[in-house]
Amino acid sequence: MAELMLFRRDAEGWDVELSGTTVALEVELQRRVEAGLEVMLGIRFLASEYPTGPWHRGRIDTLGLDENGSPVVIEYKKGSDSGVLSQAVSYLSWLESAHHEVEALVRKVLGAEAAESIDWRRPRMVCIAAGSSRHDRVAVQRLPERIDLVRYRVFEGDLLSLLLVDSSPGSPGAASRRSRERDAVVDTGPPAAVIPDRVEPCLVPDCLRDLYGELDEALTAWGEVEVRRLRHYIAYRLMVNRASVLFRPSHGVILVYLTLDPDTVEFEEGFTRDMRGIGHLGTGDVEVRIASAADLDKAGLLIRRAFEAA
Template sequence: MTFIPYKIKDDGKMKQLKKKDFKLEKELQSLVEENLKELFGITFLATEYSTGQRHGGRMDTIGIDENNSPVILEYKRNKNQNIINQALFYLDWLVDHKSAFELLVRDTLNKKIEIDWSSPRVLCIAEEFNKYDTYAVDQMKRPIELIQYRIFEDDLFALDILTAAEESKGNNKSSTNKDYSVEYHLKNGSERIKKLFDELRDFTLELADDVVESPRKFYIAYRIIRNFLCIDIHKEHLLIYLRIEPAEVDLEYDILRDVSEIGHFGTGDLEVRVESEDDIKLAKQLIEKAYDNSGN
Protein backbone atom coordinates (compact mmCIF):
# COMPACT_ATOMS: atom_id res chain seq x y z
CA MET A 1 0.00 0.00 0.00
CA THR A 2 1.43 3.35 -1.05
CA PHE A 3 0.18 6.68 0.24
CA ILE A 4 1.50 10.00 -1.01
CA PRO A 5 1.09 12.54 1.83
CA TYR A 6 -0.01 16.08 1.16
CA LYS A 7 -0.46 18.99 3.53
CA ILE A 8 -3.49 21.22 3.01
CA LYS A 9 -2.32 24.80 3.43
CA ASP A 10 -4.36 27.71 4.77
CA ASP A 11 -5.20 28.86 1.25
CA GLY A 12 -6.66 25.45 0.40
CA LYS A 13 -3.78 24.41 -1.84
CA MET A 14 -1.80 21.25 -1.29
CA LYS A 15 1.89 20.67 -0.75
CA GLN A 16 3.41 17.22 -1.16
CA LEU A 17 5.43 16.27 1.90
CA LYS A 18 8.96 15.05 1.28
CA LYS A 19 10.18 11.81 2.74
CA LYS A 20 12.80 12.02 5.50
CA ASP A 21 15.16 9.47 7.02
CA PHE A 22 16.40 8.69 10.49
CA LYS A 23 20.13 9.24 10.74
CA LEU A 24 20.47 6.39 13.21
CA GLU A 25 18.43 3.27 13.95
CA LYS A 26 18.37 4.32 17.60
CA GLU A 27 16.32 7.41 16.65
CA LEU A 28 13.59 5.16 15.26
CA GLN A 29 13.75 2.92 18.31
CA SER A 30 13.56 5.82 20.77
CA LEU A 31 10.59 7.38 18.95
CA VAL A 32 8.62 4.12 19.00
CA GLU A 33 9.52 3.35 22.62
CA GLU A 34 8.36 6.80 23.69
CA ASN A 35 5.00 6.17 21.98
CA LEU A 36 4.46 2.43 22.47
CA LYS A 37 1.11 2.83 24.19
CA GLU A 38 -0.28 5.21 21.58
CA LEU A 39 1.01 3.25 18.58
CA PHE A 40 0.41 -0.35 19.63
CA GLY A 41 -1.28 -0.42 23.04
CA ILE A 42 1.94 -1.85 24.50
CA THR A 43 3.37 -1.05 27.94
CA PHE A 44 7.14 -0.53 27.78
CA LEU A 45 9.26 -2.85 29.94
CA ALA A 46 12.87 -2.66 28.77
CA THR A 47 15.21 -1.55 26.00
CA GLU A 48 18.20 -3.57 24.75
CA TYR A 49 17.09 -6.51 26.90
CA SER A 50 19.89 -9.08 27.16
CA THR A 51 19.30 -12.77 26.52
CA GLY A 52 22.37 -13.56 28.60
CA GLN A 53 25.98 -14.35 27.89
CA ARG A 54 25.26 -17.84 26.55
CA HIS A 55 22.82 -16.68 23.85
CA GLY A 56 24.55 -13.36 23.24
CA GLY A 57 21.59 -11.37 22.02
CA ARG A 58 19.79 -8.13 22.86
CA MET A 59 16.14 -7.53 22.11
CA ASP A 60 15.65 -3.97 20.93
CA THR A 61 12.45 -3.44 22.92
CA ILE A 62 10.32 -5.69 25.08
CA GLY A 63 6.86 -4.94 26.43
CA ILE A 64 3.46 -6.33 27.38
CA ASP A 65 0.32 -5.66 25.36
CA GLU A 66 -3.22 -4.81 26.46
CA ASN A 67 -4.08 -8.54 26.57
CA ASN A 68 -1.13 -9.19 28.91
CA SER A 69 0.84 -11.02 26.22
CA PRO A 70 4.60 -10.52 25.71
CA VAL A 71 5.71 -8.45 22.72
CA ILE A 72 9.21 -8.04 21.29
CA LEU A 73 10.00 -5.20 18.88
CA GLU A 74 12.94 -5.23 16.47
CA TYR A 75 13.90 -2.30 14.26
CA LYS A 76 15.90 -1.67 11.11
CA ARG A 77 16.40 1.84 9.81
CA ASN A 78 16.32 0.84 6.14
CA LYS A 79 15.64 -2.58 4.65
CA ASN A 80 15.01 -5.67 6.77
CA GLN A 81 18.68 -6.78 7.08
CA ASN A 82 18.00 -10.22 8.58
CA ILE A 83 15.43 -8.90 11.04
CA ILE A 84 13.11 -11.89 10.55
CA ASN A 85 15.75 -14.41 11.63
CA GLN A 86 16.42 -12.32 14.72
CA ALA A 87 12.70 -12.25 15.45
CA LEU A 88 12.49 -16.06 15.36
CA PHE A 89 15.50 -16.41 17.65
CA TYR A 90 14.16 -13.96 20.23
CA LEU A 91 10.64 -15.40 20.11
CA ASP A 92 11.88 -18.91 20.85
CA TRP A 93 14.20 -17.60 23.57
CA LEU A 94 11.31 -15.77 25.23
CA VAL A 95 9.02 -18.81 25.23
CA ASP A 96 11.84 -20.89 26.73
CA HIS A 97 12.50 -18.27 29.45
CA LYS A 98 9.02 -17.41 30.68
CA SER A 99 10.12 -16.93 34.27
CA ALA A 100 12.63 -14.24 33.22
CA PHE A 101 9.88 -12.28 31.49
CA GLU A 102 7.47 -12.66 34.40
CA LEU A 103 10.16 -11.39 36.77
CA LEU A 104 10.82 -8.41 34.46
CA VAL A 105 7.10 -7.54 34.49
CA ARG A 106 6.88 -7.78 38.27
CA ASP A 107 10.01 -5.72 38.89
CA THR A 108 9.20 -3.06 36.28
CA LEU A 109 5.49 -2.58 36.97
CA ASN A 110 5.68 -3.38 40.69
CA LYS A 111 2.75 -5.76 40.52
CA LYS A 112 2.02 -9.35 39.66
CA ILE A 113 0.21 -9.83 36.34
CA GLU A 114 -1.12 -13.10 34.94
CA ILE A 115 0.76 -13.36 31.65
CA ASP A 116 -1.12 -14.71 28.64
CA TRP A 117 1.44 -16.99 26.99
CA SER A 118 -0.96 -18.18 24.28
CA SER A 119 0.01 -15.36 21.90
CA PRO A 120 3.48 -13.85 22.37
CA ARG A 121 4.55 -12.01 19.21
CA VAL A 122 7.28 -10.02 17.54
CA LEU A 123 6.82 -6.73 15.69
CA CYS A 124 9.48 -6.17 13.03
CA ILE A 125 9.62 -2.50 12.06
CA ALA A 126 11.63 -1.42 9.02
CA GLU A 127 11.45 1.13 6.26
CA GLU A 128 10.94 -1.58 3.67
CA PHE A 129 10.18 -5.28 3.35
CA ASN A 130 10.00 -7.15 0.05
CA LYS A 131 7.67 -9.84 -1.26
CA TYR A 132 10.06 -12.59 -0.13
CA ASP A 133 9.89 -11.34 3.45
CA THR A 134 6.10 -11.38 3.54
CA TYR A 135 6.03 -14.80 1.87
CA ALA A 136 8.50 -16.20 4.41
CA VAL A 137 6.47 -14.93 7.37
CA ASP A 138 3.25 -16.29 5.88
CA GLN A 139 4.86 -19.71 5.45
CA MET A 140 6.34 -19.75 8.96
CA LYS A 141 2.92 -19.51 10.63
CA ARG A 142 4.61 -17.87 13.59
CA PRO A 143 3.42 -14.75 15.45
CA ILE A 144 5.64 -12.28 13.60
CA GLU A 145 4.26 -9.01 12.24
CA LEU A 146 5.98 -6.96 9.54
CA ILE A 147 5.40 -3.21 9.81
CA GLN A 148 6.79 -0.62 7.42
CA TYR A 149 7.30 2.94 8.55
CA ARG A 150 7.69 6.24 6.75
CA ILE A 151 8.67 9.61 8.16
CA PHE A 152 8.00 12.85 6.31
CA GLU A 153 8.65 16.52 6.78
CA ASP A 154 6.30 18.42 9.11
CA ASP A 155 6.84 15.60 11.65
CA LEU A 156 4.49 13.13 9.96
CA PHE A 157 5.06 9.47 10.89
CA ALA A 158 3.12 6.63 9.23
CA LEU A 159 2.88 2.85 9.65
CA ASP A 160 1.79 0.19 7.17
CA ILE A 161 0.89 -3.26 8.55
CA LEU A 162 2.08 -5.82 5.98
CA THR A 163 1.40 -8.99 7.95
CA ALA A 164 -0.58 -9.51 11.14
CA ALA A 165 0.38 -12.30 13.52
CA GLU A 166 -1.70 -15.44 13.33
CA GLU A 167 -2.97 -16.68 16.67
CA SER A 168 -1.12 -19.63 18.17
CA LYS A 169 -2.32 -23.15 17.43
CA GLY A 170 -1.86 -26.24 19.50
CA ASN A 171 1.20 -27.38 17.58
CA ASN A 172 2.91 -23.98 17.77
CA LYS A 173 5.93 -23.79 20.02
CA SER A 174 4.67 -20.53 21.46
CA SER A 175 1.40 -22.13 22.55
CA THR A 176 0.69 -23.12 26.14
CA ASN A 177 -1.06 -26.25 27.38
CA LYS A 178 -4.31 -24.30 27.48
CA ASP A 179 -5.42 -23.14 24.04
CA TYR A 180 -8.31 -20.73 23.84
CA SER A 181 -10.51 -20.66 20.77
CA VAL A 182 -13.83 -19.25 19.62
CA GLU A 183 -15.35 -22.68 20.22
CA TYR A 184 -14.01 -22.63 23.79
CA HIS A 185 -15.94 -19.42 24.48
CA LEU A 186 -19.08 -20.46 22.60
CA LYS A 187 -19.58 -23.35 25.02
CA ASN A 188 -20.83 -20.74 27.49
CA GLY A 189 -23.64 -19.46 25.25
CA SER A 190 -27.12 -20.67 24.37
CA GLU A 191 -28.00 -21.37 20.74
CA ARG A 192 -29.64 -17.94 20.50
CA ILE A 193 -26.51 -16.20 21.79
CA LYS A 194 -24.30 -18.21 19.44
CA LYS A 195 -26.31 -16.94 16.47
CA LEU A 196 -26.03 -13.34 17.69
CA PHE A 197 -22.30 -13.77 18.16
CA ASP A 198 -21.86 -15.25 14.67
CA GLU A 199 -23.65 -12.25 13.15
CA LEU A 200 -21.44 -9.75 14.99
CA ARG A 201 -18.33 -11.80 14.29
CA ASP A 202 -18.99 -11.89 10.54
CA PHE A 203 -19.68 -8.16 10.53
CA THR A 204 -16.43 -7.41 12.37
CA LEU A 205 -14.21 -9.61 10.21
CA GLU A 206 -15.64 -7.99 7.08
CA LEU A 207 -14.56 -4.52 8.21
CA ALA A 208 -11.08 -5.19 6.78
CA ASP A 209 -9.07 -8.11 5.45
CA ASP A 210 -6.46 -7.75 8.18
CA VAL A 211 -8.71 -7.76 11.25
CA VAL A 212 -7.19 -10.31 13.66
CA GLU A 213 -9.45 -12.45 15.86
CA SER A 214 -7.66 -13.23 19.11
CA PRO A 215 -9.39 -15.59 21.60
CA ARG A 216 -8.15 -15.01 25.15
CA LYS A 217 -8.93 -16.60 28.50
CA PHE A 218 -11.94 -14.44 29.34
CA TYR A 219 -12.89 -12.83 26.02
CA ILE A 220 -12.35 -12.73 22.26
CA ALA A 221 -10.45 -9.65 21.05
CA TYR A 222 -10.46 -8.10 17.58
CA ARG A 223 -7.63 -5.88 16.43
CA ILE A 224 -5.43 -4.70 13.63
CA ILE A 225 -2.77 -2.87 15.60
CA ARG A 226 -4.68 -2.42 18.87
CA ASN A 227 -7.86 -3.98 20.22
CA PHE A 228 -10.95 -2.12 19.11
CA LEU A 229 -13.46 -4.75 20.27
CA CYS A 230 -13.68 -7.46 22.92
CA ILE A 231 -16.59 -9.89 23.31
CA ASP A 232 -17.35 -11.73 26.57
CA ILE A 233 -19.83 -14.56 25.90
CA HIS A 234 -22.39 -15.48 28.57
CA LYS A 235 -25.23 -18.00 28.46
CA GLU A 236 -28.01 -15.50 27.74
CA HIS A 237 -26.16 -12.35 26.63
CA LEU A 238 -22.99 -10.94 25.09
CA LEU A 239 -20.94 -8.23 26.78
CA ILE A 240 -19.15 -6.15 24.17
CA TYR A 241 -16.35 -3.75 25.14
CA LEU A 242 -15.39 -1.04 22.67
CA ARG A 243 -12.54 1.45 22.31
CA ILE A 244 -14.91 4.41 22.45
CA GLU A 245 -15.02 7.25 24.95
CA PRO A 246 -18.41 6.87 26.70
CA ALA A 247 -18.89 10.65 26.47
CA GLU A 248 -19.04 10.29 22.66
CA VAL A 249 -22.30 8.30 22.73
CA ASP A 250 -25.82 8.62 24.14
CA LEU A 251 -25.83 6.44 27.26
CA GLU A 252 -29.61 6.70 27.54
CA TYR A 253 -29.80 3.42 25.62
CA ASP A 254 -30.41 0.71 28.23
CA ILE A 255 -27.86 -1.62 26.67
CA LEU A 256 -24.95 0.85 27.03
CA ARG A 257 -22.80 1.43 30.10
CA ASP A 258 -19.72 3.46 30.99
CA VAL A 259 -17.27 0.97 32.53
CA SER A 260 -14.23 3.26 32.60
CA GLU A 261 -14.25 3.05 36.42
CA ILE A 262 -15.60 -0.50 36.67
CA GLY A 263 -13.55 -3.68 36.50
CA HIS A 264 -14.32 -5.91 33.52
CA PHE A 265 -12.74 -8.47 31.22
CA GLY A 266 -11.47 -7.05 27.96
CA THR A 267 -10.29 -3.63 26.83
CA GLY A 268 -12.50 -0.64 26.13
CA ASP A 269 -14.52 1.75 28.30
CA LEU A 270 -17.93 1.38 26.63
CA GLU A 271 -19.99 -1.74 27.34
CA VAL A 272 -22.80 -2.94 25.08
CA ARG A 273 -25.07 -5.69 26.40
CA VAL A 274 -26.54 -7.73 23.54
CA GLU A 275 -29.44 -10.03 24.37
CA SER A 276 -31.56 -10.12 21.21
CA GLU A 277 -31.68 -9.25 17.53
CA ASP A 278 -33.08 -5.85 18.53
CA ASP A 279 -29.66 -4.92 19.97
CA ILE A 280 -27.65 -5.89 16.89
CA LYS A 281 -28.10 -2.73 14.82
CA LEU A 282 -26.75 -0.41 17.52
CA ALA A 283 -23.96 -2.86 18.35
CA LYS A 284 -22.81 -2.92 14.72
CA GLN A 285 -22.85 0.88 14.49
CA LEU A 286 -20.68 1.15 17.59
CA ILE A 287 -18.29 -1.61 16.50
CA GLU A 288 -17.69 0.29 13.26
CA LYS A 289 -17.16 3.51 15.22
CA ALA A 290 -14.63 1.79 17.51
CA TYR A 291 -12.83 0.43 14.45
CA ASP A 292 -12.65 3.92 12.93
CA ASN A 293 -11.58 5.48 16.25
CA SER A 294 -8.67 3.08 16.60
CA GLY A 295 -6.97 4.56 13.56
CA ASN A 296 -7.07 1.31 11.59
Protein backbone atom coordinates in the same frame (compact mmCIF):
# COMPACT_ATOMS: atom_id res chain seq x y z
CA MET B 1 2.87 -3.11 -0.62
CA ALA B 2 0.44 -1.09 1.47
CA GLU B 3 1.08 2.60 0.96
CA LEU B 4 0.03 5.43 3.25
CA MET B 5 -0.45 8.85 1.62
CA LEU B 6 -1.02 12.01 3.68
CA PHE B 7 -2.36 15.28 2.29
CA ARG B 8 -2.67 18.80 3.68
CA ARG B 9 -4.72 21.74 2.45
CA ASP B 10 -2.55 24.70 1.49
CA ALA B 11 -3.49 28.38 1.83
CA GLU B 12 -5.31 28.31 -1.52
CA GLY B 13 -7.35 25.23 -0.61
CA TRP B 14 -5.38 22.76 -2.74
CA ASP B 15 -4.48 19.31 -1.41
CA VAL B 16 -0.71 18.90 -1.18
CA GLU B 17 0.87 15.52 -0.49
CA LEU B 18 3.23 15.40 2.47
CA SER B 19 6.58 13.83 1.72
CA GLY B 20 7.52 11.04 4.10
CA THR B 21 11.09 10.32 5.13
CA THR B 22 12.98 7.84 7.31
CA VAL B 23 14.97 8.47 10.49
CA ALA B 24 18.68 9.19 10.41
CA LEU B 25 19.38 6.90 13.36
CA GLU B 26 17.53 3.75 14.41
CA VAL B 27 17.55 4.85 18.04
CA GLU B 28 15.42 7.91 17.11
CA LEU B 29 12.64 5.61 15.95
CA GLN B 30 13.05 3.35 18.98
CA ARG B 31 12.83 6.19 21.51
CA ARG B 32 9.81 7.71 19.74
CA VAL B 33 7.87 4.44 19.70
CA GLU B 34 8.84 3.48 23.25
CA ALA B 35 7.58 6.84 24.52
CA GLY B 36 4.13 6.12 23.08
CA LEU B 37 4.22 2.35 23.06
CA GLU B 38 0.85 1.68 24.68
CA VAL B 39 -0.98 4.34 22.66
CA MET B 40 0.58 3.32 19.33
CA LEU B 41 0.68 -0.47 19.62
CA GLY B 42 -1.28 -1.41 22.73
CA ILE B 43 1.91 -2.76 24.31
CA ARG B 44 3.05 -2.08 27.86
CA PHE B 45 6.76 -1.29 28.14
CA LEU B 46 9.02 -3.69 30.02
CA ALA B 47 12.61 -3.00 28.97
CA SER B 48 14.84 -1.42 26.36
CA GLU B 49 17.98 -3.08 24.93
CA TYR B 50 17.25 -6.18 26.99
CA PRO B 51 20.16 -8.69 27.04
CA THR B 52 19.22 -12.30 26.34
CA GLY B 53 22.14 -13.81 28.24
CA PRO B 54 25.56 -15.30 27.44
CA TRP B 55 24.18 -18.36 25.63
CA HIS B 56 21.89 -16.49 23.25
CA ARG B 57 24.10 -13.37 23.06
CA GLY B 58 21.43 -11.06 21.76
CA ARG B 59 19.91 -7.75 22.75
CA ILE B 60 16.18 -7.11 22.26
CA ASP B 61 15.45 -3.53 21.17
CA THR B 62 12.17 -3.34 23.12
CA LEU B 63 10.50 -5.97 25.28
CA GLY B 64 6.86 -5.56 26.23
CA LEU B 65 3.54 -7.18 27.10
CA ASP B 66 0.53 -6.59 24.87
CA GLU B 67 -3.04 -5.86 25.93
CA ASN B 68 -3.91 -9.57 25.76
CA GLY B 69 -1.01 -10.61 27.98
CA SER B 70 1.29 -11.91 25.22
CA PRO B 71 5.03 -11.17 25.50
CA VAL B 72 6.22 -8.98 22.60
CA VAL B 73 9.67 -8.47 21.09
CA ILE B 74 10.01 -5.28 19.01
CA GLU B 75 12.87 -4.69 16.58
CA TYR B 76 13.50 -1.50 14.63
CA LYS B 77 15.14 -1.04 11.23
CA LYS B 78 15.68 2.46 9.89
CA GLY B 79 15.79 0.98 6.37
CA SER B 80 14.42 -2.34 5.13
CA ASP B 81 13.70 -5.21 7.52
CA SER B 82 16.43 -7.47 6.12
CA GLY B 83 17.17 -10.31 8.53
CA VAL B 84 14.06 -9.79 10.62
CA LEU B 85 12.76 -13.33 10.10
CA SER B 86 15.86 -14.98 11.53
CA GLN B 87 15.75 -12.50 14.41
CA ALA B 88 12.09 -13.32 15.00
CA VAL B 89 12.70 -17.05 15.26
CA SER B 90 15.79 -16.50 17.43
CA TYR B 91 14.20 -14.11 19.93
CA LEU B 92 10.90 -15.98 20.16
CA SER B 93 12.87 -19.16 20.78
CA TRP B 94 14.68 -17.37 23.61
CA LEU B 95 11.32 -16.30 25.09
CA GLU B 96 10.24 -19.94 25.29
CA SER B 97 13.28 -20.75 27.40
CA ALA B 98 13.03 -17.66 29.60
CA HIS B 99 9.56 -17.88 31.13
CA HIS B 100 10.76 -17.41 34.70
CA GLU B 101 13.05 -14.52 33.77
CA VAL B 102 10.34 -12.68 31.86
CA GLU B 103 7.76 -13.34 34.57
CA ALA B 104 10.12 -11.84 37.15
CA LEU B 105 10.60 -8.77 34.95
CA VAL B 106 6.85 -8.34 34.44
CA ARG B 107 6.27 -8.69 38.19
CA LYS B 108 8.88 -5.99 38.86
CA VAL B 109 7.62 -3.52 36.22
CA LEU B 110 3.88 -4.16 35.96
CA GLY B 111 3.01 -6.04 39.15
CA ALA B 112 2.06 -9.53 40.28
CA GLU B 113 -1.34 -9.60 38.55
CA ALA B 114 0.21 -8.96 35.12
CA ALA B 115 2.90 -11.59 35.75
CA GLU B 116 0.33 -14.22 36.68
CA SER B 117 -1.77 -13.58 33.58
CA ILE B 118 0.96 -13.83 30.91
CA ASP B 119 -0.29 -15.75 27.87
CA TRP B 120 2.61 -17.85 26.62
CA ARG B 121 0.66 -19.47 23.77
CA ARG B 122 1.42 -16.85 21.11
CA PRO B 123 4.36 -14.53 21.87
CA ARG B 124 4.75 -11.84 19.19
CA MET B 125 7.51 -10.27 17.18
CA VAL B 126 6.90 -6.76 15.80
CA CYS B 127 9.34 -5.36 13.26
CA ILE B 128 9.05 -1.64 12.54
CA ALA B 129 10.97 -0.75 9.40
CA ALA B 130 10.99 1.61 6.43
CA GLY B 131 10.08 -1.28 4.14
CA SER B 132 9.85 -5.03 3.72
CA SER B 133 10.54 -7.25 0.74
CA ARG B 134 7.93 -9.35 -1.03
CA HIS B 135 9.89 -12.45 -0.04
CA ASP B 136 9.75 -11.49 3.65
CA ARG B 137 6.00 -10.90 3.46
CA VAL B 138 5.44 -14.29 1.85
CA ALA B 139 7.74 -15.99 4.38
CA VAL B 140 5.89 -14.42 7.33
CA GLN B 141 2.74 -16.25 6.24
CA ARG B 142 4.61 -19.57 6.16
CA LEU B 143 6.20 -19.34 9.60
CA PRO B 144 4.42 -20.72 12.68
CA GLU B 145 5.61 -17.71 14.67
CA ARG B 146 3.41 -14.67 15.30
CA ILE B 147 5.00 -11.77 13.43
CA ASP B 148 3.80 -8.26 12.54
CA LEU B 149 5.57 -6.25 9.83
CA VAL B 150 4.99 -2.52 10.37
CA ARG B 151 6.06 0.22 7.98
CA TYR B 152 6.95 3.63 9.39
CA ARG B 153 7.32 7.09 7.88
CA VAL B 154 8.18 10.45 9.41
CA PHE B 155 6.39 13.53 8.09
CA GLU B 156 6.92 17.25 8.59
CA GLY B 157 5.19 18.65 11.62
CA ASP B 158 6.65 15.90 13.82
CA LEU B 159 4.18 13.33 12.44
CA LEU B 160 4.91 9.62 12.65
CA SER B 161 2.85 7.07 10.73
CA LEU B 162 2.76 3.33 11.44
CA LEU B 163 1.13 1.04 8.90
CA LEU B 164 0.58 -2.69 9.39
CA VAL B 165 1.94 -4.19 6.16
CA ASP B 166 1.55 -7.87 6.95
CA SER B 167 0.72 -9.99 9.95
CA SER B 168 0.81 -13.67 10.74
CA PRO B 169 -1.45 -14.82 13.59
CA GLY B 170 0.93 -17.72 14.19
CA SER B 171 0.10 -21.23 15.24
CA PRO B 172 -0.26 -22.08 18.92
CA GLY B 173 0.47 -25.72 18.10
CA ALA B 174 4.21 -25.35 17.69
CA ALA B 175 4.68 -23.31 20.85
CA SER B 176 2.43 -25.62 22.85
CA ARG B 177 4.28 -28.67 21.61
CA ARG B 178 7.66 -27.22 22.57
CA SER B 179 6.26 -26.17 25.95
CA ARG B 180 4.93 -29.68 26.59
CA GLU B 181 8.31 -31.17 25.71
CA ARG B 182 9.99 -28.78 28.14
CA ASP B 183 7.40 -29.47 30.83
CA ALA B 184 7.91 -33.23 30.44
CA VAL B 185 11.55 -32.74 31.41
CA VAL B 186 11.28 -30.23 34.24
CA ASP B 187 7.75 -30.69 35.62
CA THR B 188 7.37 -33.49 38.12
CA GLY B 189 3.85 -32.49 39.05
CA PRO B 190 0.59 -33.89 37.62
CA PRO B 191 -0.50 -33.04 34.07
CA ALA B 192 -3.16 -30.72 35.50
CA ALA B 193 -0.53 -28.21 36.65
CA VAL B 194 -1.39 -24.62 35.78
CA ILE B 195 0.26 -24.03 32.40
CA PRO B 196 -1.05 -21.07 30.34
CA ASP B 197 -0.65 -22.99 27.03
CA ARG B 198 -3.31 -25.48 28.18
CA VAL B 199 -5.96 -23.01 29.32
CA GLU B 200 -9.21 -23.56 27.45
CA PRO B 201 -10.00 -20.54 25.26
CA CYS B 202 -13.24 -18.63 25.58
CA LEU B 203 -16.16 -20.71 24.28
CA VAL B 204 -19.35 -19.39 22.71
CA PRO B 205 -22.48 -20.40 24.70
CA ASP B 206 -25.07 -22.25 22.61
CA CYS B 207 -27.82 -19.77 23.51
CA LEU B 208 -25.78 -16.90 22.04
CA ARG B 209 -24.20 -18.70 19.09
CA ASP B 210 -26.47 -17.30 16.36
CA LEU B 211 -26.25 -13.74 17.64
CA TYR B 212 -22.50 -14.03 18.01
CA GLY B 213 -22.23 -15.28 14.42
CA GLU B 214 -23.79 -12.02 13.20
CA LEU B 215 -21.63 -9.96 15.55
CA ASP B 216 -18.50 -11.76 14.33
CA GLU B 217 -19.37 -10.84 10.73
CA ALA B 218 -19.76 -7.20 11.74
CA LEU B 219 -16.42 -7.17 13.58
CA THR B 220 -14.45 -8.85 10.77
CA ALA B 221 -15.79 -6.71 7.94
CA TRP B 222 -12.87 -4.29 8.21
CA GLY B 223 -10.07 -6.03 6.32
CA GLU B 224 -7.53 -8.37 7.86
CA VAL B 225 -8.86 -8.50 11.41
CA GLU B 226 -7.09 -10.96 13.69
CA VAL B 227 -9.43 -12.88 15.99
CA ARG B 228 -7.91 -14.21 19.20
CA ARG B 229 -9.84 -16.57 21.48
CA LEU B 230 -8.49 -15.99 24.95
CA ARG B 231 -9.48 -17.56 28.23
CA HIS B 232 -12.17 -15.04 29.19
CA TYR B 233 -12.89 -13.08 26.02
CA ILE B 234 -12.40 -12.92 22.26
CA ALA B 235 -10.19 -10.10 20.96
CA TYR B 236 -10.53 -8.49 17.53
CA ARG B 237 -7.40 -6.59 16.58
CA LEU B 238 -5.72 -4.74 13.76
CA MET B 239 -2.58 -3.07 15.07
CA VAL B 240 -4.14 -3.12 18.56
CA ASN B 241 -7.37 -4.51 19.99
CA ARG B 242 -10.36 -2.72 18.50
CA ALA B 243 -13.01 -4.85 20.23
CA SER B 244 -13.26 -7.42 23.03
CA VAL B 245 -16.25 -9.77 23.23
CA LEU B 246 -17.52 -11.39 26.44
CA PHE B 247 -20.57 -13.59 26.96
CA ARG B 248 -23.18 -13.39 29.71
CA PRO B 249 -25.45 -16.38 28.89
CA SER B 250 -27.45 -16.11 32.12
CA HIS B 251 -28.62 -12.67 30.94
CA GLY B 252 -28.76 -13.54 27.24
CA VAL B 253 -26.29 -10.74 26.52
CA ILE B 254 -23.03 -10.28 24.62
CA LEU B 255 -20.81 -7.50 25.96
CA VAL B 256 -18.59 -5.73 23.44
CA TYR B 257 -15.86 -3.39 24.63
CA LEU B 258 -14.76 -0.98 21.90
CA THR B 259 -11.58 1.06 21.68
CA LEU B 260 -13.22 4.47 21.43
CA ASP B 261 -12.89 7.77 23.26
CA PRO B 262 -15.93 7.83 25.58
CA ASP B 263 -16.07 11.63 25.28
CA THR B 264 -17.12 11.18 21.64
CA VAL B 265 -19.98 8.78 22.42
CA GLU B 266 -23.55 9.62 23.35
CA PHE B 267 -24.38 6.98 25.95
CA GLU B 268 -27.74 5.26 26.24
CA GLU B 269 -28.71 3.66 29.54
CA GLY B 270 -28.97 -0.11 29.30
CA PHE B 271 -27.19 -0.18 25.93
CA THR B 272 -23.86 1.63 26.21
CA ARG B 273 -21.67 2.56 29.17
CA ASP B 274 -18.54 4.58 29.89
CA MET B 275 -16.03 2.12 31.38
CA ARG B 276 -13.26 4.53 32.32
CA GLY B 277 -12.14 3.70 35.82
CA ILE B 278 -14.25 0.54 35.93
CA GLY B 279 -12.34 -2.72 35.89
CA HIS B 280 -13.44 -5.32 33.36
CA LEU B 281 -12.11 -8.20 31.30
CA GLY B 282 -10.86 -7.34 27.84
CA THR B 283 -9.86 -3.90 26.58
CA GLY B 284 -11.80 -0.82 25.52
CA ASP B 285 -13.49 2.08 27.33
CA VAL B 286 -16.94 1.85 25.69
CA GLU B 287 -19.23 -1.05 26.62
CA VAL B 288 -22.04 -2.09 24.27
CA ARG B 289 -24.70 -4.60 25.43
CA ILE B 290 -26.07 -6.72 22.60
CA ALA B 291 -29.09 -8.93 23.28
CA SER B 292 -30.77 -8.91 19.87
CA ALA B 293 -30.27 -8.30 16.16
CA ALA B 294 -31.79 -4.84 16.69
CA ASP B 295 -29.09 -4.05 19.26
CA LEU B 296 -26.45 -5.21 16.80
CA ASP B 297 -27.83 -2.94 14.08
CA LYS B 298 -27.81 -0.04 16.52
CA ALA B 299 -24.19 -0.82 17.47
CA GLY B 300 -23.05 -0.78 13.84
CA LEU B 301 -21.96 2.87 13.81
CA LEU B 302 -19.90 2.48 17.00
CA ILE B 303 -18.23 -0.66 15.65
CA ARG B 304 -17.44 1.14 12.41
CA ARG B 305 -15.90 4.07 14.29
CA ALA B 306 -13.76 1.77 16.42
CA PHE B 307 -12.24 0.06 13.39
CA GLU B 308 -11.96 3.13 11.18
CA ALA B 309 -9.97 4.83 13.93
CA ALA B 310 -7.23 2.19 13.57
